[in-house]
Amino acid sequence: MSGGEPLREAERVMTICNACRYCEGFCAVFPAMELRRTFTAADLRYLANLCHNCRGCWYACQYAPPHEFAVNVPRALAELRRASWRGFARPKGLAGLFTRNGRTVGAAGLIAAAVFLLWAAFSAADGLWVRQEGAGAFYRMIPYGAMVGVFSALALAALGALGAGLISFLRQTGTRTREFFALKNQRRGLLDALRLTYLEGGGHGCNYPDERFRHGRRRLHHLVFYGFLAALASTTVAAFYDHGLGLPAPYPWGSLPVLLGLGGGLAMTAGLAGLLYLKARMDREPADEGGRGMELGFLGLLLAVNVTGLLLLFLRATAAMGLLLALHLAAVAAFFALLPYSKFVHALYRWAALVKNAAEQSAAERDPAG
Amino acid sequence: MSRTHVSQGDSCDVLVIGGGNAALCAAMSAAEAGARVILLESSPKAFRGGNSRHTRNLRFLHRKPTPYLQGAYLEEEFWDDLVLVTGGKTTEALARLVIRGSEDVGAWMEAHGAKFQPPLRGTLHLARTNAHFLGGGKALVNAYYATAARLGVEIRYEAEAVDLEIENGRFRAALVREQGGERRIAAAACVCAAGGFQADLAWLKEIWGEAAERFVIRGSPYDTGRVLRTLLARGAKAVGDPRQCHAVAVDGRAPRYDGGIVTRLDCIPFGIVVNREGKRFYDEGENFWPKRYAIWGRLVAGQPGQEAFCLIDAKALSLFMPSVFPPLEGRTIGELARRFGLPVRAVEETVAAFNRAVRPGNFDPASLDDCRTESLEPPKSHWARPLDTPPFYGYPLRPGITFTYLGVGVDETAHVLGEDGRPFENLFAAGEIMSGNILGQGYMAGFGMTIGTVFGRIAGREAARHVRG
Numbered sequence A: 001m002s003g004g005e006p007l008r009e010a011e012r013v014m015t016i017c018n019a020c021r022y023c024e025g026f027c028a029v030f031p032a033m034e035l036r037r038t039f040t041a042a043d044l045r046y047l048a049n050l051c052h053n054c055r056g057c058w059y060a061c062q063y064a065p066p067h068e069f070a071v072n073v074p075r076a077l078a079e080l081r082r083a084s085w086r087g088f089a090r091p092k093g094l095a096g097l098f099t100r101n102g103r104t105v106g107a108a109g110l111i112a113a114a115v116f117l118l119w120a121a122f123s124a125a126d127g128l129w130v131r132q133e134g135a136g137a138f139y140r141m142i143p144y145g146a147m148v149g150v151f152s153a154l155a156l157a158a159l160g161a162l163g164a165g166l167i168s169f170l171r172q173t174g175t176r177t178r179e180f181f182a183l184k185n186q187r188r189g190l191l192d193a194l195r196l197t198y199l200e201g202g203g204h205g206c207n208y209p210d211e212r213f214r215h216g217r218r219r220l221h222h223l224v225f226y227g228f229l230a231a232l233a234s235t236t237v238a239a240f241y242d243h244g245l246g247l248p249a250p251y252p253w254g255s256l257p258v259l260l261g262l263g264g265g266l267a268m269t270a271g272l273a274g275l276l277y278l279k280a281r282m283d284r285e286p287a288d289e290g291g292r293g294m295e296l297g298f299l300g301l302l303l304a305v306n307v308t309g310l311l312l313l314f315l316r317a318t319a320a321m322g323l324l325l326a327l328h329l330a331a332v333a334a335f336f337a338l339l340p341y342s343k344f345v346h347a348l349y350r351w352a353a354l355v356k357n358a359a360e361q362s363a364a365e366r367d368p369a370g
Numbered sequence B: 001m002s003r004t005h006v007s008q009g010d011s012c013d014v015l016v017i018g019g020g021n022a023a024l025c026a027a028m029s030a031a032e033a034g035a036r037v038i039l040l041e042s043s044p045k046a047f048r049g050g051n052s053r054h055t056r057n058l059r060f061l062h063r064k065p066t067p068y069l070q071g072a073y074l075e076e077e078f079w080d081d082l083v084l085v086t087g088g089k090t091t092e093a094l095a096r097l098v099i100r101g102s103e104d105v106g107a108w109m110e111a112h113g114a115k116f117q118p119p120l121r122g123t124l125h126l127a128r129t130n131a132h133f134l135g136g137g138k139a140l141v142n143a144y145y146a147t148a149a150r151l152g153v154e155i156r157y158e159a160e161a162v163d164l165e166i167e168n169g170r171f172r173a174a175l176v177r178e179q180g181g182e183r184r185i186a187a188a189a190c191v192c193a194a195g196g197f198q199a200d201l202a203w204l205k206e207i208w209g210e211a212a213e214r215f216v217i218r219g220s221p222y223d224t225g226r227v228l229r230t231l232l233a234r235g236a237k238a239v240g241d242p243r244q245c246h247a248v249a250v251d252g253r254a255p256r257y258d259g260g261i262v263t264r265l266d267c268i269p270f271g272i273v274v275n276r277e278g279k280r281f282y283d284e285g286e287n288f289w290p291k292r293y294a295i296w297g298r299l300v301a302g303q304p305g306q307e308a309f310c311l312i313d314a315k316a317l318s319l320f321m322p323s324v325f326p327p328l329e330g331r332t333i334g335e336l337a338r339r340f341g342l343p344v345r346a347v348e349e350t351v352a353a354f355n356r357a358v359r360p361g362n363f364d365p366a367s368l369d370d371c372r373t374e375s376l377e378p379p380k381s382h383w384a385r386p387l388d389t390p391p392f393y394g395y396p397l398r399p400g401i402t403f404t405y406l407g408v409g410v411d412e413t414a415h416v417l418g419e420d421g422r423p424f425e426n427l428f429a430a431g432e433i434m435s436g437n438i439l440g441q442g443y444m445a446g447f448g449m450t451i452g453t454v455f456g457r458i459a460g461r462e463a464a465r466h467v468r469g
């Protein structure tokens, strides 16, 4: 468990908000807060992960600094959120990766790049800088079995760690498993996650990058998220082609894996570039400055996955293919290796918090007095 | 130090003095009517918006439901509500002007950047009459400032109007303290929308003496009433009781200024209130809290040291809105009294006498129930239950001033009236500074913003008309 100072600050701020409640129309955090009179550490971790950081409540706050109450909800919750992720991380020994996360991500990327380049250089039958074409071209660079082995191992490790992280989230936020896995709570929570309902600021958008209400951030996030799903689908279909149908990559332009991968990659690249642009222009006061490295590292790594992937797709018939393949695989490997210890986990815990919120709110709707 | 020197500043068509709701509505309306507008806000940008920054909703006439208001709220009901709270102390023509002028004002506000939300928990009793600002008054004020700037209004922060030049019933210029100097700003018309005088401690002391030293000002420290005082000194007609203010009981630990909504305490009907001598002094359960909320400021102000203490027991802790400061706690009444530095014996005797006087009944916070005391002076008429379940909790209380009633007289075109009842030619007023015309006493939730919005719009429009003919 973690988060001494951020916990105390979040408790202080939520206590002020609970006596005020002017921001209850922005998001799910305030209605959830209103179900409580005092806040345990578990409550606060849950509220922190429920916050989408839309910043509506920052610009609206009559107690924002320089007022002596110095209320800064988005920052207080973001700091606690980051601390809570360290506490949820499994195995515990790796939780430290969340400190100086930007550097960790950068180092992992570089190491992976070096490893894959060397690997490709040694294993490529005809050298790295050679045009390779036709079925199985990729595997002439990096052997098939090794590729499958490495990525399966990374994916399994990531899934295991994320699953364990989810269990610690449920424990450390006092969420009952039965309530969490109830179908109707899952449905409502998942829908809120997929729609990003709470980046809508009650229908007007979020106050990002500045005071004005805009829908840009939510739309860019949709591009990244649904682009990511398309890319995952592309990989899945490709795996099926390969193992099920015996058709090894690369695939022709009109094929399903390429279309999904291209669409997803372009969407993610555009979304990530947009998000980075907004982040560079955003007001810093409501931001968790300590989390900057983590955010930039994650966005940067995902961008690297996409850019190398797109380049590989476009230049696969040239001599650059070997180099690009190695770089792309390196980026993907670093991404998966760090999945449970990067900002990626926001997706997992946001979804979990939204499901808990769905459970709480439907209970409160059934029994308003309770 | 050199003496401040008055620079011949600039000029404009319409000068708006103030930076809250009324001033912004006036400035936007005047700019839309084609006037060149300067708006003076005496506070720094971070604290712009006066008391309007602390508001949550406004009330307006509507015939149909909207996405954020239920049902209908029509003129006669609106008027009846107003008569009820003011005890008839209102000017009917102006009051009806505000009520009618408020019809669907939500749409106008939205067109100027305001955003509303349906009430969720806690304010559901206002769901039909009052429209809630998404994010509260500060979000509203932010949106208005953005819109005003877009309409070309020149906004000056930390610019305090300190005097008005008025000749033969005509406004000529304002003297403005700004950036360490004083500057004269001439204008063809002027809208005074600078709020009440509740933040001027010296003025409050003129009325309430040293007791005012211990009052909490719930809203902006910049609402000093300087413009109001100047107008009255320059021959404007005074309206509203100069000795009255709207005051509620707030937590004694509240900041001196700007504590806003969070310092209020809703625990009184569920406990007892004693003064620093440990004695009760008023019926805590006289009526529903929203109806008695606003008398407790005055009651506490009347106690020695202008302080009082609300004591409850564990049964009551979750019956009212959570408070911003945690209650003090004691395992016994005596321990709690000691925590507050109250005379222990006296408090214990008061509680014992109260507990003995409580008659059994069916406790129900939602109705005027039959839990009351017998042969106790003062009685507690409802929700009286013995304080017998430890731990015991207590909150310190102080008077918290919301606003003052004194203002300047206006006519139906928002012109400021002179003592002789004749309007100044080009001088207008809107908002708290003239609310006394309509709210002679009492208060109705959300009506302050209604008056400011309707009169702000009238004042802006009329000022522009005066300039542009």
Ligand SMILES: Cc1cc2nc3c(=O)[nH]c(=O)nc-3n(C[C@H](O)[C@H](O)[C@H](O)COP(=O)(O)OP(=O)(O)OC[C@H]3O[C@@H](n4cnc5c(N)ncnc54)[C@H](O)[C@@H]3O)c2cc1C
Pocket: B017, B018, B019, B020, B021, B022, B023, B040, B041, B042, B043, B048, B049, B050, B051, B052, B053, B054, B055, B056, B057, B058, B059, B159, B160, B161, B162, B193, B194, B195, B196, B218, B219, B220, B222, B223, B224, B225, B226, B227, B260, B261, B401, B402, B403, B430, B431, B432, B433, B445, B446, B447, B448, B449, B450, B452
């Ligand atoms: C805690 C609290 C909650 C409230 N909630 C509500 C509510 O929900 N609904 C409602 O209708 N009413 C509410 N009210 C009442 C409401 O605040 C007022 O009726 C309303 O804000 C008055 O608006 P105004 O524009 O006249 O004054 P203000 O908003 O007070 O604005 C006055 C402005 O004038 C500026 N100023 C003062 N002197 C000078 C000077 N000499 N030169 C330049 N500028 C100057 C001030 O800085 C300020 O910006 C509440 C009040 C408080 C304290």
Ligand code: SF4
Pocket: A016, A017, A018, A020, A021, A022, A023, A024, A057, A058, A060, A061, A062, A063, A064, A071, A073, B135, B136
């Ligand atoms: S963020 Fe500020 S205005 Fe919003 S509920 Fe909290 S204290 Fe109130």
Ligand code: SF4
Pocket: A023, A026, A027, A028, A029, A030, A050, A051, A052, A053, A054, A055, A056, A057, A058, A073, A074, A077, A198
């Ligand atoms: S930043 Fe947005 S999502 Fe987070 S608490 Fe504030 S209003 Fe809610």
